Amino acid sequence: SGKWARAMAILREFEEKCGTPIGKLRQVADAMTVEMHAGLASEGGSKLKMLISYVDNLPTGDEKGLFYALDLGGTNFRVLRVQLGGKENRVVKQEFEEVSIPPHLMVGSSEALFDFIAQALAKFVAEEGEGFHPAPGRQRELGFTFSFPVRQTSISSGTLIKWTKGFSIEDTVGEDVVGELTKAMEKLKLDMRVTALVIDTIGTLAGGRYHDNDVIAAVILGTGTNAAYVERAHAIPKWHGLLPKSGEMVINMEWGNFRSSHLSLTEYDHALDAESLNPGEQIFEKLISGMYLGEIVRKVLVKMAEEAAIFGETVPPKLKIPFILRTPHMSAMHHDTSPDLKVVASKLKDVLEISNTSLKTRKIIVELCDVVATRGARLSAAGILGILKKLGRDTIRVGEKQKSVVALDGGLYEHYTKFRTTMENTLKELLGDEVAANVFVEHSNDGSGIGAALLAASHSQYL
Numbered sequence: 001s002g003k004w005a006r007a008m009a010i011l012r013e014f015e016e017k018c019g020t021p022i023g024k025l026r027q028v029a030d031a032m033t034v035e036m037h038a039g040l041a042s043e044g045g046s047k048l049k050m051l052i053s054y055v056d057n058l059p060t061g062d063e064k065g066l067f068y069a070l071d072l073g074g075t076n077f078r079v080l081r082v083q084l085g086g087k088e089n090r091v092v093k094q095e096f097e098e099v100s101i102p103p104h105l106m107v108g109s110s111e112a113l114f115d116f117i118a119q120a121l122a123k124f125v126a127e128e129g130e131g132f133h134p135a136p137g138r139q140r141e142l143g144f145t146f147s148f149p150v151r152q153t154s155i156s157s158g159t160l161i162k163w164t165k166g167f168s169i170e171d172t173v174g175e176d177v178v179g180e181l182t183k184a185m186e187k188l189k190l191d192m193r194v195t196a197l198v199i200d201t202i203g204t205l206a207g208g209r210y211h212d213n214d215v216i217a218a219v220i221l222g223t224g225t226n227a228a229y230v231e232r233a234h235a236i237p238k239w240h241g242l243l244p245k246s247g248e249m250v251i252n253m254e255w256g257n258f259r260s261s262h263l264s265l266t267e268y269d270h271a272l273d274a275e276s277l278n279p280g281e282q283i284f285e286k287l288i289s290g291m292y293l294g295e296i297v298r299k300v301l302v303k304m305a306e307e308a309a310i311f312g313e314t315v316p317p318k319l320k321i322p323f324i325l326r327t328p329h330m331s332a333m334h335h336d337t338s339p340d341l342k343v344v345a346s347k348l349k350d351v352l353e354i355s356n357t358s359l360k361t362r363k364i365i366v367e368l369c370d371v372v373a374t375r376g377a378r379l380s381a382a383g384i385l386g387i388l389k390k391l392g393r394d395t396i397r398v399g400e401k402q403k404s405v406v407a408l409d410g411g412l413y414e415h416y417t418k419f420r421t422t423m424e425n426t427l428k429e430l431l432g433d434e435v436a437a438n439v440f441v442e443h444s445n446d447g448s449g450i451g452a453a454l455l456a457a458s459h460s461q462y463l
């Protein structure tokens with residue numbers, strides 16, 4: 001029928017606009033490299049902030065002793081302790097506890113929030129059992145993963161730029177979050193010192209490096225997306241401080257904010273951006289991260305419902321609700337291998353209250369998920385190629401066999417199998433067999449927890 005042809009036309013047109021042939025991916029990678037240079041050259045020189053993290057020592061594996069981590073990045077926070085046993089024994093023992101933050105504290109006062117966190121930390125310390133040995137006469141040391149926008153002022157201090165993710169506490173903005181936590185700990189006479197303040201991406205980098213010395217970058221693909229990598233300190237023109245002893249500096253790229261004319265956005269991407277809380281910002285993130293992929297699919301489905309009546313004469317009301325179709329739903333539909341696509345049918349029913357769809361319609365939906373996920377995965381691979389290029393690791397130098405490992409983490413990467421395999425295969429395709437044989441993508445499990453404790457160790461006041 002005409003309606004059917006119209007639905008296919010919408011799909012094909014979208015697919016064509018989302019096309020990421022290898023030549024285009026190379027342009028994206030090149031643009032990423034160019035923006036990295038610009039962001040390192042001067043403050044505000046690029047959409048890529050290329051923030052200096054003050055992390056100039058990554059863990060080596062030699063770290064020894066008891067260290068703590070605190071991970072605050074959402075409605076829960078985690079406290080963790082880890083006993084490190086050096087090269088031979090590695091992580092001897094670890095324990096963690098997760099605490100949910102009462103909603104009223106997310107919108108209350110800074111003092112109340114940090115008091116609550118310090119209390120949980122004090123309780124955690126008090127319950128320390130067998131196998132954990134605080135060094136006599138030394139302060140306990142903590143790595144603080146704080147996944148909100150912070151202007152870092154040293155390895156162990158940073159001022160909050162703004163709260164996100166449902167937090168709204170006026171009096172913390174502009175304050176040093178380590179100072180706030182320290183004040184709260186002092187009130188409780190908790191003798192603990194924050195020696196590293198980092199974001200989750202850098203924790204992942206540290207966790208990856210601890211296990212594998214060839215880890216040079218970390219990428220998070222979760223609700224949002226970001227990347228961090230190890231830069232040579234003398235290749236950072238905007239850095240006017242002393243060169244670190246290690247000669248290295250970890251850069252927080254904030255790559256979610258990357259944009260380039262080569263990304264060629266569709267009408268759906270423009271609409272999503274315009275309706276978002278941060279129009280014009282985080283364009284790369286809006287193409288590849290878990291927060292948005294399902295929403296892009298929904299937008300195309302609305303168009304098909306309106307113009308091709310694929311769900312009948314009226315547009316199903318639930319389908320009109322922004323963000324109702326989450327990326328995990330999309331992933332479940334995309335991976336449906338049953339002959340009659342019953343997972344697709346059940347998601348449509350459970351999430352969107354749409355029943356009685358034809359197999360043909362369900363097949364279109366699976367294809368649509370594939371288009372959106374494939375584009376996101378391939379663009380992610382191009383971003384990684386951009387980092388490798390910046391480091392000169394996208395080619396093989398004569399007589400040199402350097403292995404490069406990129407640590408990956410985040411729910412999208414972990415759970416969306418087709419996304420992950422497409423991303424990994426595309427990176428191989430871009431690098432070519434010879435170089436790809438020396439480039440590895442590794443899942444860095446729970447870097448943001450252990451990673452911060454490792455950074456507390458590698459930036460210990462006792463070194």
Ligand code: ADP
Binds near residue numbers: 223327328329415
């Ligand atoms: P965050 O990025 O918030 O720290 P995670 O790294 O755990 O959290 O990632 C969570 C995100 O991962 C979700 O918002 C979702 O987009 C994505 N995700 C989780 N599970 C799945 C799944 N089964 N399939 C696809 N995406 C998933």
Ligand code: MG
Binds near residue numbers: 073200222410448
């Ligand atoms: Mg996370």
